[in-house]
Amino acid sequence: MTAAIDYDAFREEVRDFAMMRCPPEIRAVVATYRKLSRKVWYPWQKILFEHGWGAPGWPKEHGGTGWNLKQRHIFDEVMAECDCPPQYHHGLRHLGPVIIEFGSDEQKQRFLPGILSGQDWWCQGYSEPGAGSDLASLRTAARREGDEYVVEGQKTWTSHAQESDWMYTLVRTSKEAKKQQGISLLLIKLDSPGISIRPIRTIDGWHHVNEVFLDNVRVPVANRVGEEGQGWTYGKFLLERERLGGANVAPMLKNLERTRALLAQELAAPRHALKRSTLEERLLMAEAELRGAQALGQEAIAATMEGRSLGLLPSVLKLSTSVTSQHVAEIALDAVGERLAPRFRPTDAAGANAEAPGIEWVQNYMYGRVRTIYGGSSEVQKNVIAKQLFGI
Amino acid sequence: MPFTAKPIIGGDAFEQACSIGLAADTELAQIADATEQAACLRRHWDAIAELGWITTAIPEEAGGAGGELSDLAALVGGAGRGGLPLPIVAACGVLPHLLAGHPAVVAPLAEGRFRIALIPTEAARDDEADALRFADGRLTGAVVGIETPPDPTHAVVVVEDALLLVAVDTPGVAITRYQRIDGRPSADWRFTGIGADTLARGEAVARRAAEARDLGALLTCVECVSAAGALLEQTIDYLLNRVQFGVPLATHQALRHRVAEMYVEYENLRGLVSHALRTTAAGGPEAWRDIAFAKLRLGEAGRFIAQSTIQCHGGMGMTEGLQAIRLARRIMMAEFEYGDRSVQAQRLLVAAA
């Protein structure tokens, strides 16, 4: 590090950029809690990319900004404050760093530019019907035939597969005594012959997740990241990065502010006085928790920058922010539920009800239940914490 | 290696306060007789004053040690972990702040000659009719459940816009003594038209009292985070050693998860309190908000940790015999000091509106 960084000036620069360059129609999607999709994400990623800010978390040599962790955190915070969409994570935050760390030069040249510009859209093929929390028991198999793998099996819960070009996929390349061994990481093009994608109907009324069936899909060996049989290590590397996501509390605080405004607007009538004050108090309790998590997030960033170990902080952050954001969503549901929950889905059309403005509050409450399930469920995080605390 | 809690502010002062706290708590727990208990507390109080604890945050020009907020936090944190059943936050933090500029009271407070109970404007009362009134230099009214040092010599009273000093032996002062749920001394006070020393009057009194109260809330949070850390350690230790169904309780996932939840609450609270400590030390205008959020969280997290500790100890959790359980009661009591959850929530809501 040479000259000291002026973080306040940096914050201002990011804010000016966000306010001037993020199109109002994109910000409106975020502000009204609508579902984000490639159609919304891509144009924003393109703007960021053209400004040189396509990949805040990547090193400069690969087209990243080279920002330190604190700058990245400020960037994320300001983006949330300005209602800019959080960048689509699968390429930028998950796969990109794995390729940078473990990929070949050829793979770096082939895959990183598309992630950076937003041209290529990625999804994550890890979970399977028989492999959820116990991911290592995955069974989708890849057998080697010359310079190709032939992949056979099924992935499930694959978010965004319906709008993705590629799926980074954990497959079993050999059967070993220990189930964490013999797993490899393959990059699979989703228009390959033998792939079929089926939507899963979820409780939120959005199309988010899919089943992905792989029927003798041929994948070039050149699309394997790193060593054969080492996929578990790469997968873990990636999940570790996913877990520090809990340090970014800014979007949740922003949702909390939106919810506070919702209460004021929805429950303005005197007959709602008790309901309003009860919900406002619950919201305040949630805010206190989020502020606690925010303080811990800052501790985590400081620790990482100083090269200290994070210990249990990522698990603590994941556990507490997931539950608290569910509380916030629940408060919003309680505010609008009587009016909107009965109008969840029109019977004569697929999807959620476009005729009921504000229905997103209901959908978000439903969707938010996933926060304690994916990314290491609450129970799994508690196992991790307890193991450390008890020493057994 | 099982979990060990790290103090928010450690160091010699923390260690000393912790071992004195432990000694006092342990000694007190072995005495059944109320008079002997009072004598025990008084001995420890005099020892603390002798050690100069009360001078910690008093400026040097007023004869104090001129310490900073972090010095207070170390002291209070140590006492909290040890379970010292004495009003350290009030004596070392709140009263010196409130009485700044009154050397005639601060000096004997620091030396331990004046053992002062603080009666704030918002002190509880049994009946609205008892509300404190101060007119024509005379104080009337009653308050209940006031935390007090052993054998109080004085009360400092904030009433309307006045800061008063009342000697206990003034005719017309009646006190009834109690022990709080955390074993600390407390008293009801009744004043019947007594003459009181007016230390100060005017707007500045209310401002100063509000600041002192926030300082009290913050230090109480520090104290309780420290106690909560000890609760976690002791609960883990208990579960590792208590055998039922042929295995240590620590092998059962239901209990392990409960402890993990305690830890998450503890960490969240610790993060928030450390943050409030930093913003208060920096003197930012919004520091009160951080304190209010911290105290609000203490109400939730503290109670969860205290109740879980009791639950995980089974029948032993219902006894006064374990330090963990005494600390749990201390945390439960803290809710009612310097503004409970609804007080803090209300001021935050008013500010947000």
Ligand SMILES: Cc1cc2nc3c(=O)[nH]c(=O)nc-3n(C[C@H](O)[C@H](O)[C@H](O)COP(=O)(O)OP(=O)(O)OC[C@H]3O[C@@H](n4cnc5c(N)ncnc54)[C@H](O)[C@@H]3O)c2cc1C
């Ligand atoms: C909306 C959504 C999006 C997703 N996106 C993706 C994606 O893009 N790519 C992908 O690969 N996967 C994705 N997932 C899958 C997700 O990672 C899994 O759902 C998650 O790992 C949990 O696995 P499971 O659903 O099989 O639950 P299970 O593992 O069957 O768990 C069921 C319940 O048992 C609990 N449990 C499990 N093990 C233990 C234990 N040892 N002790 C105590 N309790 C336990 C769990 O906490 C949970 O409450 C997504 C899931 C959803 C719902």
